[in-house]
Amino acid sequence: EAQVTQNPRYLITVTGKKLTVTCSQNMNHEYMSWYRQDPGLGLRQIYYSMNVEVTDKGDVPEGYKVSRKEKRNFPLILESPSPNQTSLYFCASRTTYEQYFGPGTRLTVT
Amino acid sequence: DQQVKQNSPSLSVQEGRISILNCDYTNSMFDYFLWYKKYPAEGPTFLISISSIKDKNEDGRFTVFLNKSAKHLSLHIVPSQPGDSAVYFCAASVYGGSQGNLIFGKGTKLSVKP
Numbered sequence: 001e002a003q004v005t006q007n008p009r010y011l012i013t014v015t016g017k018k019l020t021v022t023c024s025q026n027m028n029h030e031y032m033s034w035y036r037q038d039p040g041l042g043l044r045q046i047y048y049s050m051n052v053e054v055t056d057k058g059d060v061p062e063g064y065k066v067s068r069k070e071k072r073n074f075p076l077i078l079e080s081p082s083p084n085q086t087s088l089y090f091c092a093s094r095t096t097y098e099q100y101f102g103p104g105t106r107l108t109v110t
Numbered sequence: 111d112q113q114v115k116q117n118s119p120s121l122s123v124q125e126g127r128i129s130i131l132n133c134d135y136t137n138s139m140f141d142y143f144l145w146y147k148k149y150p151a152e153g154p155t156f157l158i159s160i161s162s163i164k165d166k167n168e169d170g171r172f173t174v175f176l177n178k179s180a181k182h183l184s185l186h187i188v189p190s191q192p193g194d195s196a197v198y199f200c201a202a203s204v205y206g207g208s209q210g211n212l213i214f215g216k217g218t219k220l221s222v223k224p
Contacts, residue, residue: 004153033211040119042216043154043199058211090153097142099201099212101153 002027004102006091012108013081021076021105023091031094032074033058034066036087037104043090049074081109113137114202116215123222129187131218133200136181140202144212145174145185148197157198158185190222 004025013019025032033048035058045058049068063085065077074093078085086109091102115134123129133143141162146154160167160174160183167174173186187194197219201212 035214040216042116043214045211048211092153094212097159098156099144101146101155103153104151 002100004091004093004100006089006102006105008105009103010106012110014110015082016080019078019081019107021078021089021091021107023074023076023102024072025074025091025093025100026072027093027095027100028071029093029095029100030071032068033092033094034064034074034076035090035092035101036060037090038087046076046089081107083109085109111136112215113140114200114213114215116198116200116218118218119216120219120221123190123220125192125222125224126189129185129190129194129220129222131185131187131198131200131220133183133185133215134181135183135202137202137204137213138181139204140213142203143174143176143183144201144203145172146199146201146214147194148199148217154199187220190220192222192224195220195222 007022030051034046035043044060047066049055089105092099144159145157147157148154158169158172158174160176176183197217199217200215203212
């Protein structure tokens with residue numbers, strides 16, 4: 001089954017404690033990205049990657065890092081999380097015409 | 111500055127009637143448009159898309175209309191069903207563009223009442 005998986009699905013952490021949200025896709029897509037969804041703001045892109053070892057900033061990259069060492073994986077790293085990064089995060093991978101989303105990770109930073 | 115705008119945060123429709131969700135865009139370079147549906151606790155799922163060379167695309171109960179001169183697209187759901195209650199996101203992209211990313215609107219929450 002074609003899918004994008006994310007882990008963990010839910011995470012509560014404290015300010016400053018480094019965390020990683022993993023993302024994996026099994027569709028051999030070159031293009032992957034991370035979004036955050038906040039009330040009233042819709043989906044905003046954090047980072048994207050057009051291929052292995054190629055990453056670039058989206059609209060809201062501050063406070064985040066990513067890496068793309070393999071085609072299937074695109075982890076999102078928060079080196080020092082802050083409360084304003086409390087949000088719902090989605091990983092996605094795409095073809096030219098369609099984008100597939102993961103189930104989401106709800107992150108709370110206290 | 112928002113390039114893709116969904117000006118109605120919410121819409122309520124009676125079951126069996128038509129739901130019309132609207133989306134406006136400002137970037138004339140956009141040439142591919144998509145609609146996504148999102149249920150709570152799930153990721154957005156692709157619903158329907160349209161290329162700028164068309165003005166209409168239909169898939170079952172869902173039809174997307176594109177008016178390039180007005181930079182406006184709309185999603186029609188006929189007939190609406192309670193299971194259609196979800197948040198709908200409009201998205202746009204420039205095919206073959208250097209970034210290739212999708213620009214999303216803020217979403218419209220559709221409620222279909224039995």
